[in-house]
Amino acid sequence: MTDMLNWVNIGPVSTIPQQGARTLQTETDRIAIFRTLDDQVYALLDRCPHKQGPLAQGIVHGHFVTCPLHNMVFSLETGEAQGPDDGCAAKVECQVVDGTVRIGLTELQAGLRHAG
Amino acid sequence: MNHVPANIKSAKTRIVVIGNGMAGMRTVEEILSRAPDKYDITVFGAEPRVNYNRIMLSPLLSGEKDFDEIVINTAEWYTENNIHLYSGDPVIMIDRDRKCVISRSGTKTEYDQLLLATGSDPIIIPIPGHKLDGVVTFRDVDDVDTMLGAAAKGGPAVVIGGGLLGLEAAVGLQSRGMDVTVLHLAGHVMERQLDPSAGYLLAQELERRGITVITEADTAEIVGSENVTGVHLKDGRMIPADLVVMAVGIRPNGRLAADAGIAVERGIVVDDVMTTSDPDIFAVGECVQHRGQCYGLVAPLFEMAKSCADHLAEIETDGYTGSVTSTKLKVTGVDVFSAGDFSGGGETEEIVFRDAGRGVYKRIVLEDGKIKGAVLYGDTSDGAWYFQLMKDGEDVTELRDTLAFGQAFAGGSAGNPLDAVAALPDDAEICGCNGVCKGSIVSAINEKGLTTLDEVKGHTKASASCGSCVGLVENLLAATLGGDYQAATVKPICTCTEHDHDSVRRLIIAKGMKSMPEIMQELEWKSADGCHVCRPALNYYLLAAWPNEYVDHGASRFINERVHANIQKDGTYSVVPRMWGGLTNPRELRAIADVADKFEIPTVKVTGGQRIDLLGVKKEDLPGVWADLNAAGMVSGHAYGKSLRTVKTCVGQEWCRFGTQMSMSMGVELEKMTWGSWMPHKFKMAVSGCPRNCAEATIKDFGLVATDGGWDLHVGGNGGIHVKATELLCKVTTDEEVREYCGAFIQLYREEARYLERTAPWIERVGLKHVQERMVDDEANRKALFERFMISQKNAQKDPWAERASEGVDAHEFKPLSMVAAE
Ligand SMILES: Cc1cc2nc3c(=O)[nH]c(=O)nc-3n(C[C@H](O)[C@H](O)[C@H](O)COP(=O)(O)OP(=O)(O)OC[C@H]3O[C@@H](n4cnc5c(N)ncnc54)[C@H](O)[C@@H]3O)c2cc1C
Ligand code: SF4
Ligand code: SF4
Ligand code: FES
Numbered sequence: 001m002t003d004m005l006n007w008v009n010i011g012p013v014s015t016i017p018q019q020g021a022r023t024l025q026t027e028t029d030r031i032a033i034f035r036t037l038d039d040q041v042y043a044l045l046d047r048c049p050h051k052q053g054p055l056a057q058g059i060v061h062g063h064f065v066t067c068p069l070h071n072m073v074f075s076l077e078t079g080e081a082q083g084p085d086d087g088c089a090a091k092v093e094c095q096v097v098d099g100t101v102r103i104g105l106t107e108l109q110a111g112l113r114h115a116g
Numbered sequence: 117m118n119h120v121p122a123n124i125k126s127a128k129t130r131i132v133v134i135g136n137g138m139a140g141m142r143t144v145e146e147i148l149s150r151a152p153d154k155y156d157i158t159v160f161g162a163e164p165r166v167n168y169n170r171i172m173l174s175p176l177l178s179g180e181k182d183f184d185e186i187v188i189n190t191a192e193w194y195t196e197n198n199i200h201l202y203s204g205d206p207v208i209m210i211d212r213d214r215k216c217v218i219s220r221s222g223t224k225t226e227y228d229q230l231l232l233a234t235g236s237d238p239i240i241i242p243i244p245g246h247k248l249d250g251v252v253t254f255r256d257v258d259d260v261d262t263m264l265g266a267a268a269k270g271g272p273a274v275v276i277g278g279g280l281l282g283l284e285a286a287v288g289l290q291s292r293g294m295d296v297t298v299l300h301l302a303g304h305v306m307e308r309q310l311d312p313s314a315g316y317l318l319a320q321e322l323e324r325r326g327i328t329v330i331t332e333a334d335t336a337e338i339v340g341s342e343n344v345t346g347v348h349l350k351d352g353r354m355i356p357a358d359l360v361v362m363a364v365g366i367r368p369n370g371r372l373a374a375d376a377g378i379a380v381e382r383g384i385v386v387d388d389v390m391t392t393s394d395p396d397i398f399a400v401g402e403c404v405q406h407r408g409q410c411y412g413l414v415a416p417l418f419e420m421a422k423s424c425a426d427h428l429a430e431i432e433t434d435g436y437t438g439s440v441t442s443t444k445l446k447v448t449g450v451d452v453f454s455a456g457d458f459s460g461g462g463e464t465e466e467i468v469f470r471d472a473g474r475g476v477y478k479r480i481v482l483e484d485g486k487i488k489g490a491v492l493y494g495d496t497s498d499g500a501w502y503f504q505l506m507k508d509g510e511d512v513t514e515l516r517d518t519l520a521f522g523q524a525f526a527g528g529s530a531g532n533p534l535d536a537v538a539a540l541p542d543d544a545e546i547c548g549c550n551g552v553c554k555g556s557i558v559s560a561i562n563e564k565g566l567t568t569l570d571e572v573k574g575h576t577k578a579s580a581s582c583g584s585c586v587g588l589v590e591n592l593l594a595a596t597l598g599g600d601y602q603a604a605t606v607k608p609i610c611t612c613t614e615h616d617h618d619s620v621r622r623l624i625i626a627k628g629m630k631s632m633p634e635i636m637q638e639l640e641w642k643s644a645d646g647c648h649v650c651r652p653a654l655n656y657y658l659l660a661a662w663p664n665e666y667v668d669h670g671a672s673r674f675i676n677e678r679v680h681a682n683i684q685k686d687g688t689y690s691v692v693p694r695m696w697g698g699l700t701n702p703r704e705l706r707a708i709a710d711v712a713d714k715f716e717i718p719t720v721k722v723t724g725g726q727r728i729d730l731l732g733v734k735k736e737d738l739p740g741v742w743a744d745l746n747a748a749g750m751v752s753g754h755a756y757g758k759s760l761r762t763v764k765t766c767v768g769q770e771w772c773r774f775g776t777q778m779s780m781s782m783g784v785e786l787e788k789m790t791w792g793s794w795m796p797h798k799f800k801m802a803v804s805g806c807p808r809n810c811a812e813a814t815i816k817d818f819g820l821v822a823t824d825g826g827w828d829l830h831v832g833g834n835g836g837i838h839v840k841a842t843e844l845l846c847k848v849t850t851d852e853e854v855r856e857y858c859g860a861f862i863q864l865y866r867e868e869a870r871y872l873e874r875t876a877p878w879i880e881r882v883g884l885k886h887v888q889e890r891m892v893d894d895e896a897n898r899k900a901l902f903e904r905f906m907i908s909q910k911n912a913q914k915d916p917w918a919e920r921a922s923e924g925v926d927a928h929e930f931k932p933l934s935m936v937a938a939e
Contacts, residue, residue: 010933017928019645019671024933033933037645054687057675059648066648068675068683073648 005093005104006112012099013041021056021065024103027111031092031103032056034076036063041101042076043092050087128156131428132217132227134207134372136161138170139401139417140233141189146425148197154429157199158225160217163256164204166191170256171414171549171581174446177260177288179626180619210376212394229428232373232384232392232399236366236412241276245338251360254285266359267292268628274298274347274357276335278305280445282363283318286327287447289359291638293628297355298322299333299347309443309454314477314493321450321475330355368403368410383410388435389427390420400424406438413441414549414581422551442503442548444496451492453499456506457481458489469520478520485513498522500588504544537591546588549581554592561596569593610649612641617653617870624661632658632669646672653871656758659794660866663908670926676756679929680916681738689738690731692755693745694791697765697783697803698726707748711741724835725762725800727753739930742917751915754791758872760862761800763787764812768805768822777822779805782851786820786858792913793862793905796869796878800834801858814842817875818861820854823847827854831861831887832879840876843884846892860891860898863905 016022016035023046024031032046032055040063046056053069063076073082079089093104131147133140136159144157161167172186194201202219209218216226238253240246252262263285266273270293275286278300290296298305304315305322319329334350338360346356368383379385379393383405390398390406400420402412411417416439426433442455458481469478476494480487480502487506492499501523505512512519523539542555560566560575572589573580579589608614615623620639629635632654636646646654651672658666670678681689693708708728712720719731733741742752755761763786766772768779783803790801802813803820813819819830819842826849833842845861848854864887869878879887891898919925 015928015933017671020928022928022931022933030932051685052687054683057679057683057687059651059674060671061645061647061651062643064647069685071648 004107006107006110007095007102007104008110010101010103013039013096013101016041016101019060021058021060023054023056026105026109028108030054030056031109032065033094033101033103034060034065036060036076040076041094041096043094043103044074044076044079045090045092047090048072048074048087049081049089050085055089129154129228130226131155131157131229131231132225133157133159133231133233134210134217135233135235135401135403136163136167136201136203137233137235137401138167138188138414139235139421140231141167142418143231143233143400143421143424144199145189146421147428150425150429150431157197158227159194159199159201160205160207160219160225161201161203162206163258165257166194166201166203168257169581171446173254173257173260174284174288176257177254177263177285178291178448179288179623180448182622183257207372210372210378210397212376212378212397215396228396230397231424232397232403233401234369234372234403236368236402238362239365239367240362241335241364243335243337245340245344246362248338248340248344248360249342250340250344250358251338251362254281254361254363255366263289263359263361264292267294269358270294271358272297272356273359273361274355275361275363276347277361277363277365278302278319278329278331279308279363279365280306280443282361283322284446285361285363286322287325289361290325290327291627294359295326297328297330297357299335299349299355300329300331301334303331305329305331306445306452306454309491310452310493311458311479311491313479314452314454314491317475317477317493318445318450318452366402366412368405370403373397373399373403381405388423388437389433390424390436391427398424398428406436409438411439411441413443415439415441415551418550440507442499444499451494451496453492453496454490455499455503456487456489458491464488467516467520480519482512482516485511485516487512497587500545500548500585501540503548504540507545537588538595546592547576547578547581547585549585550577552576552578557589557592558596561593567593567597609653610647612636612643612646612650613639615639620654621657621661624657630658630662630666632672648674656794656796656871660908663904664911677758678926679735679738680752680754680756680920681733682756684731686732687735688731689733689735690729690755691733691738691741691745692723692727692729692753693750694753694787695727695750696787697763697780699765699780699784700728704748704750707745707750711744714744715741717741723755723762725755726764727755727762729755736930736932739921743921746915746918746921752917757794758797759792759794759799760787760790761798763790764800764802764816766804766810768803770805772805772810774808775805775822776824777805777827779803779811779820779822782820782854783811785851786855789855789859789909790862793866793909794912795862795866796871797874799862799865799875815839816842817865818858825849829854829857829861832875832884834874834876838876843879845884845888856898856902857891859905860901861887863901863908864891866905866908867901 018035019037021032021034030046031043033043035041044055046054048055048067050072053067055065057068058065064073066073072085074089079091081087095102167189169186169188172181175181205219205221207217207219216224218224238255252259267289273289273294273296275282275298278298286296286298304312305319322329336350337348338344339346339348344357344360346354348354370380370384373384374380384392384399384403386392386399386404386406390400392399401417420436423433423436445452464481464483467480479491481489486509490502540554544554546552546554557576557578566572579586607616609617655669655672676682681691715737717730721729723729763783765780765783769775769777770780799817801818802811802816804811804813805822809821813821814830815833815835821828828847829845830842831845834840865875
């Protein structure tokens with residue numbers, strides 16, 4: 001089943017620091033929103049698949065983030081772990097429209113439907 | 117006048133060497149290896165230093181090497197070999213009748229035999245303005261120092277002369293941040309070594325690097341009132357310049373010999389065993405003229421040194437018969453090779469190979485089926501092979517069709533470099549500078565059990581000069597030792613770069629690079645903005661190199677240092693306020709208790725470093741927690757930083773019946789002096805008031821143990837997975853000394869250790885002796901280190917908590933985003 005996405009605005013790209021990230025708390029979890037050196041914006045769940053490390057606190061380089069707890073590196077584009085490691089960080093839909101960052105939330109995340 | 121009395125006549129033959137340069141000292145080395153006890157050796161050198169590798173002045177200028185790395189013979193070497201060295205004291209007269217030399221300081225030294233090795237002088241074109249300040253030549257370390265002085269201010273520079281030296285100077289100055297123009301009289305650069313095509317490719321590459329090359333440029337005048345301001349060309353053009361380097365050629369230095377009545381034409385005339393017109397006087401190096409020929413490269417003069425030493429040691433020798441030379445340009449990333457006569461024409465044929473895509477050009481000139489000359493640009497790996505074929509006069513008719521593709525192709529092997537060296541004959545020359553052939557390297561490897569490049573260098577001199585044959589020597593090691601050979605390659609910082617930690621650090625200073633993008637651009641980083649391995653390292657190196665100037669780059673720090681708290685496994689943080697020397701008081705304790713209550717902090721714990729740790733603080737609460745702690749006078753304990761963590765103390769003479777020194781107040785004082793300083797890794801200290809050592813000072817990075825009369829200073833210890841006890845650095849008596857040694861030690865560690873290297877592995881790597889030499893034996897250096905430490909502390913001691921709790925620094929770190937509007 002594909003959930004319909006609920007798009008929310010979270011403000012201009014400039015609210016996120018370059019080579020950095022900020023978080024967005026939803027009804028069910030926390031989302032990490034990254035901005036790269038070349039001003040691309042990506043979003044992943046703020047939860048490392050290894051041991052739940054907060055990815056938003058990691059070092060952002062190229063289109064990757066390094067988890068602050070044990071240094072696994074994830075692609076911001078696909079969420080996939082790089083190098084020898086296995087694992088995939090959950091990707092969250094994200095767009096920039098007219099300089100404004102929009103995040104696509106599931107109904108659960110948006111609080112429109114309650115987890116059963 | 118200083119008279120060295122003649123009556124203390126040693127049984128040894130007295131030889132005096134004039135010129136402490138490459139040819140003179142090589143001859144001395146060759147003599148020592150043949151007849152170590154025959155001579156009583158005295159050396160006069162005009163330069164105030166030991167003998168160094170002049171070739172390496174170019175990398176010294178560009179910052180790729182430092183002076184210590186280009187020294188050939190250290191002061192100890194002279195002492196060990198009983199050589200009297202008068203450096204900075206040129207000989208001004210040779211008295212052949214009395215068989216003695218007189219130096220500028222007035223020293224008069226008698227000789228039985230005299231060796232002239234005075235090198236050559238750079239030519240200065242006597243155009244108007246050539247004496248202005250800021251006009252230099254490129255010959256010795258002083259010249260390099262002058263250029264670096266000018267380069268430090270940036271601005272435009274002009275190099276007159278587009279030969280080997282001029283171009284190396286231009287590239288060096290450009291990499292030091294100057295805006296460089298090369299003026300060259302001929303139609304293309306390096307016209308003596310390159311044909312027009314290769315010259316064009318080279319000039320194009322230099323232009324691509326930002327150097328302007330003007331050919332057919334005839335200089336009329338150098339202008340300026342005191343310091344130069346520009347260069348005027350005959351065609352009317354004016355090129356601005358704060359520095360003018362004249363690199364238009366060299367002239368053999370035979371003045372001293374001519375004054376003494378020795379035969380001098382273009383150079384000092386010598387025979388095949390390097391004897392001058394006076395049978396007791398010999399000459400080697402660039403100052404000589406042999407069979408009508410003068411040389412300006414090291415390979416011939418090393419051969420002269422051998423023949424001369426054979427003769428002096430009374431060993432049967434064929435003598436020196438002249439040299440065929442080849443040239444390589446030492447500019448990183450530009451490969452140029454030339455050898456022999458490549459003018460073409462007449463009876464010659466040519467093989468030309470071009471690959472524009474790879475920027476490769478090769479031209480080989482043949483006559484009667486033999487190689488007469490070769491010019492290679494872009495890919496010089498086969499230079500040594502062509503050179504060998506040429507020197508041997510080998511008939512290459514059979515190879516003609518594939519000659520341009522190089523040796524690997526000719527040998528039929530599929531381009532495997534190991535097969536290629538294995539296929540070389542034993543007399544193939546590997547190191548052109550030092551004339552070392554394959555056979556001698558292989559036998560040295562086998563007979564002396566050599567396994568590393570440095571050992572081969574030490575035993576055979578192969579690759580010890582210009583270094584361009586390092587690859588060949590390594591392949592030879594690999595081919596000879598098979599699987600036993602482990603290349604001692606430098607370990608790059610990470611996959612973003614080829615550079616290792618030490619070279620990056622040196623280049624940051626040498627090139628004056630002050631930002632991360634600049635480093636990544638200049639040093640050709642392979643990724644756009646680095647990674648979590650190199651960025652924190654670069655950030656630290658920049659902070660250490662440019663204190664009070666470089667602005668810390670938060671996005672290149674690990675989260676703990678970015679938010680000034682320790683991340684825990686659940687993503688909450690722990691907060692440790694500073695308690696100087698482990699001391700606290702009721703007011704601070706009350707404030708801590710209040711904070712713990714107010715923010716519902718689940719765990720409060722005493723740490724191993726005598727501090728109180730508040731664990732489980734939510735990120736968004738951090739500024740509030742800090743504000744309350746600040747209000748009670750507490751600041752960040754840096755329990756998260758690669759910086760001073762804690763100074764642990766025992767109760768000492770203040771309370772303890774055994775105490776001999778005030779360990780608590782000493783601990784507080786040291787902590788107040790050193791907190792806030794960023795370091796390669798965390799740094800812990802402890803102070804014990806007597807040898808019972810209750811503060812466990814001997815497993816700290818810097819530990820003090822009190823004695824009756826003062827303090828024992830210990831360094832390089834740590835707890836952790838591999839417990840390491842400290843080593844004794846030295847003993848001091850006053851508190852003042854403790855402060856100075858402590859600051860100097862930290863600064864040495866900050867400047868020399870690699871990022872993420874704690875003091876224990878650092879000292880293991882460089883040796884305690886090195887640390888002692890730098891800061892215990894050398895008082896001036898210790899004071900300089902301490903001063904640099906205190907300077908860098910000026911802006912470092914700002915409480916990061918206060919900046920964030922009340923000044924709004926990095927507010928985005930602590931506030932989550934919110935949804936503006938849901939659609
Ligand atoms: C920047 C640079 C790059 C070079 N690159 C290369 C290269 O890539 N490949 C190559 O083969 N060659 C290169 N060379 C050339 C090479 O360095 C010289 O051929 C070599 O140093 C000559 O050795 P020498 O002993 O004859 O002269 P020097 O090494 O110059 O030694 C002569 C010494 O004698 C001293 N002296 C002179 N007069 C007196 C006196 N009256 N009393 C006491 N001392 C005196 C001088 O101060 C000097 O120290 C380069 C040279 C320079 C400057
Ligand atoms: S180290 Fe010495 S002075 Fe310090 S507490 Fe122990 S016994 Fe006392
Ligand atoms: S000893 Fe291990 S578990 Fe305990 S604090 Fe240190 S790292 Fe964590
Ligand atoms: S929790 Fe992310 S790497 Fe371990």
